[in-house]
Amino acid sequence: MDEGCSVYMLRCSDGSYYVGLTKLEVEARLSEHQMGTYPSAYTYKRRPVELVFAEHYEQITDAILAERQIKGWRRAKKEALIRRDYEALPELAKRYGKKR
Secondary structure, eight states: OOOOEEEEEEEOTTSOEEEEEESSOHHHHHHHHHHTOOTTSTTGGGOSOEEEEEEEESSHHHHHHHHHHHHTSOHHHHHHHHTTOGGGHHHHTSOTTOOO
16 A cells, blocks of 8 residues: 655755655654765755655655656745745746746
């Protein structure tokens, strides 16, 4: 039985955001990031990290799509998601420099 997986976002010590996907409990994956389990990981030299967003998906395919989508977002849109300001997301989805 597939128990799904979670998409999560971390705020790194340098202020950047890392978006990831895990089949583990999010807290267990966060612990791996904090401990530096994987030296080649983006977060390794940007510790400590803080969990700022997590969402569980029943289907791994849905989680993969969400992770890819969020990774492509600008910082302002990621921060709206962190705040759960869903109403702001459509406006933030508009292209830079697009005339209204």
